[in-house]
Amino acid sequence: MNIALVEYGAGNLPSVERALARLDVESRRASTPEALADCDALILPGVGHFGALMRSLTQRSLVKPLRDAVSAGVPLLGICLGLQAMFAASDEAPGDTGLSLFPQNVSALPATGRLPHMGWNQLRRVRHSKLLEGVPADAYFYFAHSYAALDAGNAGVALCDHSASFIAVLEQGSVFATQFHPEKSGSVGAQVLSNFVRQAGGKG
Amino acid sequence: MSLAHRIIPCLDTDGERVVKGVNFVNLRDAGDPAELAARYNIEGADELVVLDIAASRDHRPTFLETIRRVAGQLAIPLTAGGGVANVDEGRAILRAGADKLTVNTVAIHNPELLTALAAEFGSQAVVLAIDAKRVGDHWEAFVRGGSVPTGIDAVAWAHQGVDCGAGEILITSMDKDGTRSGFDCALTAAISKAVNVPVIASGGADAPETFLEVFGEGRADAALAASIFHDRVQGLGELKQFLAQHGVSVRQTG
Numbered sequence: 001m002n003i004a005l006v007e008y009g010a011g012n013l014p015s016v017e018r019a020l021a022r023l024d025v026e027s028r029r030a031s032t033p034e035a036l037a038d039c040d041a042l043i044l045p046g047v048g049h050f051g052a053l054m055r056s057l058t059q060r061s062l063v064k065p066l067r068d069a070v071s072a073g074v075p076l077l078g079i080c081l082g083l084q085a086m087f088a089a090s091d092e093a094p095g096d097t098g099l100s101l102f103p104q105n106v107s108a109l110p111a112t113g114r115l116p117h118m119g120w121n122q123l124r125r126v127r128h129s130k131l132l133e134g135v136p137a138d139a140y141f142y143f144a145h146s147y148a149a150l151d152a153g154n155a156g157v158a159l160c161d162h163s164a165s166f167i168a169v170l171e172q173g174s175v176f177a178t179q180f181h182p183e184k185s186g187s188v189g190a191q192v193l194s195n196f197v198r199q200a201g202g203k204g
Numbered sequence: 205m206s207l208a209h210r211i212i213p214c215l216d217t218d219g220e221r222v223v224k225g226v227n228f229v230n231l232r233d234a235g236d237p238a239e240l241a242a243r244y245n246i247e248g249a250d251e252l253v254v255l256d257i258a259a260s261r262d263h264r265p266t267f268l269e270t271i272r273r274v275a276g277q278l279a280i281p282l283t284a285g286g287g288v289a290n291v292d293e294g295r296a297i298l299r300a301g302a303d304k305l306t307v308n309t310v311a312i313h314n315p316e317l318l319t320a321l322a323a324e325f326g327s328q329a330v331v332l333a334i335d336a337k338r339v340g341d342h343w344e345a346f347v348r349g350g351s352v353p354t355g356i357d358a359v360a361w362a363h364q365g366v367d368c369g370a371g372e373i374l375i376t377s378m379d380k381d382g383t384r385s386g387f388d389c390a391l392t393a394a395i396s397k398a399v400n401v402p403v404i405a406s407g408g409a410d411a412p413e414t415f416l417e418v419f420g421e422g423r424a425d426a427a428l429a430a431s432i433f434h435d436r437v438q439g440l441g442e443l444k445q446f447l448a449q450h451g452v453s454v455r456q457t458g
Contacts, residue, residue, distance in 0.1 A: 014301060018276065047303075048326045111400055113207075114425065116328040116371050118402045120208040120250055120455040140208055140455035142281060144303070144328040146371075162207060184281045184303065186245075186457060 001202035004030035004039035006066070006082075008056040012183065016045045016079065019183035023190060025197050036065040041200030042074055045183075046081025050106065050147065051093030053085055063099065070101060070175055075200040077193075078177035083170060084147060086177055092147050101175055102152050109148055113163035116146045121160050121180075123168050129157040131169055131176055131195050139188040141168070141180035148179060174199075208455040209419050209447070210250035210426035211440060212283075212404060213433045215240055219256050219263035220270055224382075224431050231257075234434050238273040244433065247440040248457040251281045253374075253428060255306065257349055259287025268300045275301025283331055294321050298329065306374060308333040309347040312354055312361065315368045322369030331404075332370035334358050336391055337378040343391050350378050358391070359398050366399045373403045374428065380408030384432065387414055389422035396423035404428050412438070412446035419452050 003020065005013055007029040020027045027043070030036050044066070046053055057063050070076055078086050087098045090106035098106075109115055120140035125132065148166035149156075158169035160179065170177040176196055182189035197203070215222045215237045222240060223231040241252055254274050256267040264287075271284050284297050285306030294305045305325070311317050311332060321330045335350045336343040336358035343358040362373050375395045377388035385408055392405040402425040405418045409429030418424045432438040444454040 012303070014299075015275070015303070019279065022279070047329065048324075114400055114402050116401065117207070118328060118372060119210050119425065121206070144281070146327065181281075184279065186279050189279065 001025065001197070001200070002038070002040045003027040003197070003200065003202070004035060004042050006036065006042060006044045006062065007031040008053065008060055008062065012045045012047050012079070012181065015183045016043060019190060019193055020197075023194050023197065025202060031060060033061050033065040036062060036069060039074065041197070041202070042066070042069055042076045044076065044078045044082035044085065046079055046085060047144070048081060049092060050081065050084055050090040050098070051096040053081055054093070054096045054098060057085075066099060067101070073174050075174045075196070076176065077196045079183070080145060080179060080181055083167070083177035083179050084149060086170070086175065087149055087152075090147055102149075102155060104149060104151050104153075106147050106149050109146055109163045109166065111163070115163070116144055117162040118144050121162060123158040123160055125158045127154070127157040129169055130171060130199055131178065131192050132158060133195050135188050135191050140185075141178070141182070141189065142184040143180045145179060206453050207425070208250065208453050209424070210404075211415070211443060211454070212251045212253055212426055212428040213240070213244045213249050213440075214253040214255065214406070214428045214430045215274070216255050216257050216430060217267070217270060218258045219267040222434065223257070224434065234431070237270050238277050240434065241274040242277040244440065245278050245280055248444060248455070249280060249440055250455055251283065251426070252278060253283045253306070255284070256286030264293075268296055271297060271300035271302055285331070285333065290317070291320050291324050294325065298325060304329045304331050304372070306331045306333040308335070311365065312345060312347055312356060315364060318365055318368040318370050322371070327369055327371030327401075330370050331372045331374050332362065332365040333374040333376065334362060334365075335376045335378050338391075343394070346378060350381075359394050362395045363398045366401050370401065372401050373399060374406060375403060377407035381406070382431070383408055384410040386410060387418035387422055387424070387427065389417055392418055392422035392424050402426060412443050415443060415447060416450050416452065419447070
């Protein structure tokens with residue numbers, strides 16, 4: 001099992017590494033196109049700014065290799081900003097282009113609730129989810145964000161409500177993503193990571 | 205389905221060991237931060253705060269090592285701070301394993317620091333910590349571990365801090381801190397009404413009823429406490445059970 005964490009300067013990469021290590025899953029960091037091309041599964045962690053993330057991926061020439069890996073069916077898990085990066089664009093960085101695995105845009109959450117949406121919230125499942133297998137229906141996950149994808153067609157498998165209804169878990173083929181941080185979500189978060197590793201062919 | 209109210213144990217450290225005292229003085233040793241972190245992670249803490257209350261430059265490498273040790277024990281978010289004066293120091297703390305930074309003294313003299321930190325790491329990583337004390341009919345912000353008055357109104361400062369980029373407010377009542385006489389609900393509610401970011405109440409935690417008050421009357425999104433948890437006066441599981449029974453949304457584990 002060869003899981004690569006895309007390294008482009010994201011702050012939560014060590015947390016994801018630690019969370020995988022707790023599952024006895026080895027991972028390595030990949031910061032070059034060559035390193036991305038040679039793995040069984042990819043994780044795109046993320047905190048911070050959509051524009052900064054996309055510029056960083058572009059500078060490292062990682063945008064095309066990431067898209068190619070997805071086309072080749074390599075399982076990809078996006079976390080938080082890593083989910084948002086899968087879309088075409090974001091209100092957070094008008095003019096910057098995302099990975100465009102999904103044609104929709106990421107929106108600013110309306111300021112009707114407190115922002116950032118920060119803390120533990122529950123999910124509303126709308127379709128069968130592989131990532132959420134074995135996770136209790138009322139489980140809480142840790143969120144920290146002000147932007148969210150409100151629509152991803154049939155790829156949105158679980159939603160969360162805060163100011164608006166937004167996509168909390170996204171699954172389409174070998175593409176997976178969570179708006180919450182599984183690496184910070186205690187035992188249920190560990191279950192989500194473990195489910196991804198199993199999808200990717202590991203023992204999870 | 206709604207956002208859970210968070211319960212946050214706080215580890216005040218001298219950079220290396222957990223310490224505790226009343227109203228920021230008479231500090232004494234209260235244990236190893238990584239051991240306490242491991243315990244709180246298991247017992248259902250929603251987040252952990254670790255502060256370097258000495259915040260001396262000489263001890264910074266020691267504190268960073270403490271953050272690494274604490275982060276290694278956690279599958280929940282970690283907030284760290286104490287003396288953060290610039291973006292590079294903030295980056296060092298986040299790289300050591302914290303998810304969020306607290307900023308206090310420096311920001312009040314240099315609010316642009318909040319803007320710079322938010323631009324670099326995102327508002328969700330920037331927590332403005334305010335130590336406030338009742339003075340006449342309002343609350344005044346104090347700095348340097350609560351020892352120096354600023355003449356600045358705490359509520360106005362919270363509002364300004366959010367405008368500058370803070371994504372969360374940690375409001376500590378110096379009148380209540382260490383007294384176990386309940387949170388300052390009036391102060392917390394005043395801050396909560398003034399800003400649209402989450403507000404963490406701190407200072408005065410005691411029986412479960414005091415948490416119920418601060419989540420109700422005090423309008424807090426999260427409540428922070430130290431000694432009642434360190435001394436096992438209050439268990440996290442029992443506290444959350446009490447809150448759930450009284451209609452407060454909390455995340456219960458196990």
